[in-house]
Amino acid sequence: MSSKLTPRRKIQLRIRKSIVGTSDKPRLSVFRSNKQIYCQLIDDLNGQTVASSSSKTLPAGENKIDTAKKVGLDIADKAKGMNIEEILFDRSGYLYHGRIQALADGAREGGLKF
Numbered sequence: 001m002s003s004k005l006t007p008r009r010k011i012q013l014r015i016r017k018s019i020v021g022t023s024d025k026p027r028l029s030v031f032r033s034n035k036q037i038y039c040q041l042i043d044d045l046n047g048q049t050v051a052s053s054s055s056k057t058l059p060a061g062e063n064k065i066d067t068a069k070k071v072g073l074d075i076a077d078k079a080k081g082m083n084i085e086e087i088l089f090d091r092s093g094y095l096y097h098g099r100i101q102a103l104a105d106g107a108r109e110g111g112l113k114f
Contacts, residue, residue, distance in 0.1 A: 007093075008092075008093035008094070009093065010093075011093035012092050012093035015090060015091070015092070015093065016090070019088050019090050020044045020045070020088075021041075021042050021043055021044045021045070021087075021088055022043060022044070022045050023043045023045065023046065023050075024084075024086075025084075025086045025087060025088060026041040026042055026043050026050050026079075026084060026087055026088070027041070027042045027043075027044060027087065027088045027089075027090050028040070028041055028042075028075065028087045028088065028089050028090060028107065028112075028114070029042055029090045029092060030089075030090065030091055030092050030094065030100055030103060031092060032092075032094055032099055032100065036054060036055045036056055037054065037055050037064070037067065037068045037071055037099055037103060038052070038053075038054040038055070038056075038071075039052065039053055039054070039071060039072070039075050039103060040052040041075065041078075041079060041084070041087065050079075050082065050084070051075065051078040051079060051082065052075075053071050053074040053075040053078065054071065055067045055068070055070075055071055057074075058070050058071060058074060064099055065098065065099055065102045066102075068099040068100075068102040068103040068106065069102045069103065069105060069106035069109075070106065071103055071106065072102065072103040072104060072105065072106020072107040072108075072109070072110065073106045073107070073109060073110045074110075075107055075110070075112075076106070076107045076108075076109070076110020076111055076112045077110055079110075079112055080110070080111055084112075085111070085112070085113060086112070086113045086114065087107070087112050087113070087114050088114060089104060089114045
């Protein structure tokens, strides 16, 4: 592993020790690349992805933060369609700032509680 990814991986493992998604309260996992942002609702007990959304499937926004907010709203709509109200937020070792925060705010605006 490169030296840049090692600290994030440690944080990611530390977060995942305490977060376990269920079918009633799935885990919202976020992955951020340089150009795109992806999120999944995961049921860890059954080992399956319940729903997913990414910036690749949505029309491009003005900037990355607006796009991340749209992804959050999209995943909230998909969760509402499956009668999911509450989730656990897994930021995957990223700082809760910028695009990660915008995605979380969009999911909250869409009606999800975490």
